[in-house]
Amino acid sequence: MSLSKVYSFPTNEKLSEALNEYVAHLSREAIARNGRFTIAFSGGSLPATVCRFLKDNKEVDFSKWYVFWADERCVTLDNEESNFKLLRKELLDHLVQTDRGIPPDQVMQINEDLVGDQNAAAEDYQEKLGSVFSGTTKIKYPELDCILLGIGPDGHTCSLFPNHPLLEEKTKWVAGLDDSPKEPPRRITLTYPVLNHASNVVFVANGAGKRKTIKKILDEKDVHLPASHVAPFKGTLSWFLDDAASKDLSETSPSPFKL
Numbered sequence: 001m002s003l004s005k006v007y008s009f010p011t012n013e014k015l016s017e018a019l020n021e022y023v024a025h026l027s028r029e030a031i032a033r034n035g036r037f038t039i040a041f042s043g044g045s046l047p048a049t050v051c052r053f054l055k056d057n058k059e060v061d062f063s064k065w066y067v068f069w070a071d072e073r074c075v076t077l078d079n080e081e082s083n084f085k086l087l088r089k090e091l092l093d094h095l096v097q098t099d100r101g102i103p104p105d106q107v108m109q110i111n112e113d114l115v116g117d118q119n120a121a122a123e124d125y126q127e128k129l130g131s132v133f134s135g136t137t138k139i140k141y142p143e144l145d146c147i148l149l150g151i152g153p154d155g156h157t158c159s160l161f162p163n164h165p166l167l168e169e170k171t172k173w174v175a176g177l178d179d180s181p182k183e184p185p186r187r188i189t190l191t192y193p194v195l196n197h198a199s200n201v202v203f204v205a206n207g208a209g210k211r212k213t214i215k216k217i218l219d220e221k222d223v224h225l226p227a228s229h230v231a232p233f234k235g236t237l238s239w240f241l242d243d244a245a246s247k248d249l250s251e252t253s254p255s256p257f258k259l
């Protein structure tokens with residue numbers, strides 16, 4: 001795994017500007033290499049921070065994007081808790097309204113007919129991943145071009161929570177849970193093998209509320225926090241923070257941020 005890069009920005013606006021630049025760069029590189037860009041979003045505050053400027057970036061060829069979710073709540077797609085609904089609000093609907101929509105069959109949302117059973121929903125989502133990645137050959141794990149991860153105060157990421165059995169899951173690409181300590185309890189989530197096979201993993205965090213957790217992970221290497229075990233085997237790992245979140249860190253990567 002290449003060493004993680006930690007970038008910190010004085011304001012949330014500067015953080016969003018850098019994320020716009022970085023995701024657009026990853027998209028350009030992937031499309032040039034493979035003719036498509038496969039990206040997974042988390043929920044929470046991440047979509048607003050990542051998409052604030054990205055949604056109007058005319059350099060990005062969204063028609064070549066395949067959008068997944070790093071985790072999703074087992075609720076209907078119009079439910080306020082839905083990460084799909086959240087990303088529609090922060091990105092997808094805006095792209096459609098500006099004639100730059102992502103083809104619907106390249107937006108891989110949870111099957112809402114299955115949200116009553118998190119395990120069935122997870123199996124179905126794994127098949128969705130397989131349909132995009134397996135092609136002709138059976139693969140062990142999908143290799144997404146970019147996975148965008150948030151982090152909770154308890155060090156959870158996607159829906160991998162402290163001391164949860166899913167932290168040990170090594171076979172499934174997508175797993176269901178019904179005991180999330182963060183509401184709502186029923187979710188599906190990518191597992192570590194998929195996170196750690198991604199080409200580029202990007203943690204996004206802002207605000208003083210994350211300060212302690214980020215110091216535990218980046219400075220103290222606290223192995224008890226789920227986010228500490230995101231360590232891409234071959235891919236890159238980057239942290240995009242605001243100064244409020246990074247304040248207690250011993251060091252951050254040289255600024256200004258440049259690709």
Ligand SMILES: O=C(O)[C@H](O)[C@@H](O)[C@H](O)[C@H](O)COP(=O)(O)O
Pocket residue numbers: 042043044045046071072073083149150151152156157158159182
């Ligand atoms: O669906 C979810 O709940 C998220 O994917 C979750 O993992 C989130 O990223 C963290 O809880 C951070 O959330 P905030 O960025 O809102 O603090």
